[in-house]
Amino acid sequence: MRPGRLLLTLYIGVIVVVFVAGGLFLSFQVAKGVPAEELRGMAKHVVGNLARWRDDPARLRAELDELSEARVAASLYGPDRRLIASNVTPPLPIGSGEDQPRWSVVREVRDGGRVIAIGCVHMRHPDLRRAAGPIAILAAMMILLVLVIARQVGVPLQRIAGAARRFGRGDLAARAGLHRNDELGEVGRAFDEMADRVTKLMTAQRELMANVSHELQTPLARIQVAVDLMVDGIDDRVKELLPEISRDLGEVERLIDDVMTLSRFDLAHTQGTTVAAPLHREAVAIADLVETAASRFRAQHPGRALVVAVAPALPVLPLDPVLVRRVIDNLLDNARKYSDADAMIGISASPAGRGVSVAVADRGIGIDAADLAQLFTPFFRTDRSRTRSTGGVGLGLVLARRVIEAHGGTIAVDSEVRCGTTVRFELPGPGPAGLAPRTG
Ligand SMILES: Nc1ncnc2c1ncn2[C@@H]1O[C@H](COP(=O)(O)OP(=O)(O)OP(=O)(O)O)[C@@H](O)[C@H]1O
Numbered sequence: 215m216r217p218g219r220l221l222l223t224l225y226i227g228v229i230v231v232v233f234v235a236g237g238l239f240l241s242f243q244v245a246k247g248v249p250a251e252e253l254r255g256m257a258k259h260v261v262g263n264l265a266r267w268r269d270d271p272a273r274l275r276a277e278l279d280e281l282s283e284a285r286v287a288a289s290l291y292g293p294d295r296r297l298i299a300s301n302v303t304p305p306l307p308i309g310s311g312e313d314q315p316r317w318s319v320v321r322e323v324r325d326g327g328r329v330i331a332i333g334c335v336h337m338r339h340p341d342l343r344r345a346a347g348p349i350a351i352l353a354a355m356m357i358l359l360v361l362v363i364a365r366q367v368g369v370p371l372q373r374i375a376g377a378a379r380r381f382g383r384g385d386l387a388a389r390a391g392l393h394r395n396d397e398l399g400e401v402g403r404a405f406d407e408m409a410d411r412v413t414k415l416m417t418a419q420r421e422l423m424a425n426v427s428h429e430l431q432t433p434l435a436r437i438q439v440a441v442d443l444m445v446d447g448i449d450d451r452v453k454e455l456l457p458e459i460s461r462d463l464g465e466v467e468r469l470i471d472d473v474m475t476l477s478r479f480d481l482a483h484t485q486g487t488t489v490a491a492p493l494h495r496e497a498v499a500i501a502d503l504v505e506t507a508a509s510r511f512r513a514q515h516p517g518r519a520l521v522v523a524v525a526p527a528l529p530v531l532p533l534d535p536v537l538v539r540r541v542i543d544n545l546l547d548n549a550r551k552y553s554d555a556d557a558m559i560g561i562s563a564s565p566a567g568r569g570v571s572v573a574v575a576d577r578g579i580g581i582d583a584a585d586l587a588q589l590f591t592p593f594f595r596t597d598r599s600r601t602r603s604t605g606g607v608g609l610g611l612v613l614a615r616r617v618i619e620a621h622g623g624t625i626a627v628d629s630e631v632r633c634g635t636t637v638r639f640e641l642p643g644p645g646p647a648g649l650a651p652r653t654g
């Protein structure tokens with residue numbers, strides 16, 4: 215995976231910290247100075263060399279100048295402790311250990327046990343004051359970097375945590391609202407998208423509850439009136455109302471059934487693979503299904519012209535016959551409800567790959583292009599259809615889509631206002647295992 219921007223910043227931060235820490239470590243090493251052992255060894259060599267030239271002032275001066283260039287201060291004294299030569303002013307003292315400046319060594323040069331010269335050598339340590347500037351800048355950079363990283367990570371994390379807490383408390387409008395191009399931005403956006411989906415889902419659930427309650431109100435109120443009349447003993451009026459009550463009860467039952475089926479599909483959808491789609495599949499000859507639906511429709515609406523066109527040799531498919539029949543019934547019912555009584559309705563079934571394509575067409579009122587996108591929203595009914603006293607609550611197409619998609623198929627609506635509507639669904643062919651045709 216390519217490292218994101220935040221990770222890159224962290225990497226750079228770590229590298230800078232390592233460099234700064236290394237720089238500081240080296241500075242401290244330098245400040246600690248040359249180890250005493252080495253200093254003593256070097257001093258022995260330097261003083262011995264100087265003592266060799268104690269009687270040759272020119273050569274001695276040249277040696278001292280050379281040492282000076284190497285940042286080594288040296289002073290050479292005679293056995294009587296009188297200064298012979300020095301490359302620093304004032305010359306280095308030959309005091310006792312405590313008087314000695316740090317990093318300086320005094321050595322006696324002997325010849326046959328007799329002291330012939332005393333040398334004092336001082337290593338001038340590098341000027342730490344000059345390094346103090348860059349060290350301070352590096353340290354400041356390090357602190358700044360730590361602060362920037364802490365801010366970059368901490369602030370957005372706090373925002374996401376705050377939004378999550380508010381959302382958890384029921385504030386559905388709570389969002390992280392991070393506009394960043396790094397991993398934290400991604401986390402923020404993921405949270406917001408999740409919150410959007412959950413909000414939509416909850417709103418849809420609330421709307422569903424409100425709509426179901428609303429749709430139940432009218433038939434239940436009518437049933438209540440009838441029951442009141444019964445209580446009052448007005449039997450004639452009750453007899454008149456009985457067919458209506460029966461229709462109302464049928465409506466209530468259908469509504470409850472639709473909502474329950476819908477909930478089962480939604481549950482299967484939201485819980486992913488843990489709950490199977492509520493399908494009871496068996497091998498179904500789709501041609502039979504279409505023919506049966508057409509016969510039922512003709513029986514219920516003898517006055518309506520229905521043209522059936524079923525292609526020969528349609529496949530047998532693994533379907534839930536009850537649910538697919540319900541889809542076809544709803545499409546035929548819609549075609550009837552939303553077209554004039556003398557308008558023709560058509561149902562056709564044809565092969566589509568290894569599956570089938572079923573289309574129900576009418577020459578009715580049609581659907582506005584703007585409404586097409588909402589047709590599969592629960593309880594949506596177009597204004598055009600509401601003006602007709604056709605009944606219906608707006609769940610048929612939602613259910614149809616859930617059923618067809620649960621079978622792995624697709625459903626689409628093609629419509630033109632005042633010209634008519636065609637709803638077509640396609641069901642895929644059987645899997646490699648296939649299914650034996652239903653018998654009986
Ligand atoms: N063939 C059609 N012609 C015109 N409008 C249609 C047609 N089919 C559906 N619609 C519009 O789409 C809406 C939703 O259809 P759907 O079948 O879901 O609900 P319904 O028929 O109103 O009620 P239900 O099917 O739940 O009894 C309808 O109310 C109607 O406005």
Ligand SMILES: [Mg+2]
Pocket residue numbers: 544545547548606609610611
């Ligand atoms: Mg319908």
